[in-house]
Amino acid sequence: MKILELIRTNGVELALEKGDHVFRQGDEDKFIYFVTSGFLKAYYLSEDGKENIKSFIEAGGRIGSLRACYAGEKCSFSLLCMEDCKLLKIEFSKLYEASKTDPEIAFEMVEFLLGFSLKKEIREFEFLCLSAEQRYARMTEENPEFASKITQNEIARYLGVTPVGLSRIKKRLER
Amino acid sequence: MKILELIRTNGVELALEKGDHVFRQGDEDKFIYFVTSGFLKAYYLSEDGKENIKSFIEAGGRIGSLRACYAGEKCSFSLLCMEDCKLLKIEFSKLYEASKTDPEIAFEMVEFLLGFSLKKEIREFEFLCLSAEQRYARMTEENPEFASKITQNEIARYLGVTPVGLSRIKKRLER
DNA sequence: CACGGGTTTTAACCTAGGTTAATTCCAAAC
């Protein structure tokens, strides 16, 4: 991974504690973060204070606000450490420029972005075509490892329902 | 655009009529389509025959099933011409291989995928955080040009509600 | 003009999930 080399030479290492924010919704933060260890959640906060979880990020994952990095906006979500975390961060622009001049990096970016797009496409499908109940069923099948790390409250917020709603769904399903 | 050159030399031109399918859900179709002219819709069909619209594609747009092209699955949606269309198609693998060896192509792919990811991220946000009513309000603001080309029925199916539901939402909003 | 087919609206009824608040559970801390 040539990108990882680039980060080792150009990036900055961060050690954060459980409960720390990497950045907050509204910040201008044009970095991409590579998760060395730990576990994070990315979440939106609506005006009336409601939390909606965009994604969970495990060791090996990457995250950054595309809208902030690439569309010149503020971060549209917050990023929070749910455990102590080690991260490597690099300016998005460095990655972007590097992919202009370095073919290997460009190709690795293509690979990463394809994987990312695929995931987002599947999530779009789930919201567009499935009920909350079906989304929950899929989640328990496909991400059983999350169950131990996150509360049911957070699963609900990730699926787009309230904790109360999810509790009902579970009960309905166990029959 | 070096990608467009590649397509002119390696791609195939298609002229389709209104009502034709480019491919159908379940097909193995590993092409990326560049829309020269016309207007199409990409939609999912559920087991019980319900249609959910993934996206509309205008001239200048590109589309293909990522799951088919990149994840080795069947097409997860169908692609239908809503007007007579001129398309250019190319095997995804050709684009992918080219981005391994040709830095310009790789960079153009990065640009395209960043734009695509951004759009999907916004759609995820809309489903996760907004009500159907809010999604409709945003759509009328941001894609007023669609209104003339598509029926309200289809707007509903794109927003994830039924036509009846959307009719109600409209009525509620006009007060 | 009348006809016919598709789109939109309306109405009546139903269901999933939201809201609020009370209750129960559980686990860590004492």
Next chain:
DNA sequence: GTTTGGAATTAACCTAGGTTAAAACCCGTG
């Protein structure tokens, strides 16, 4: 053991949107 605080469940009530079917509307065609 008891206390305490967060997580999950339950219950009662409410609302948005689904479902079905009928009505109204809108065109294009003969």
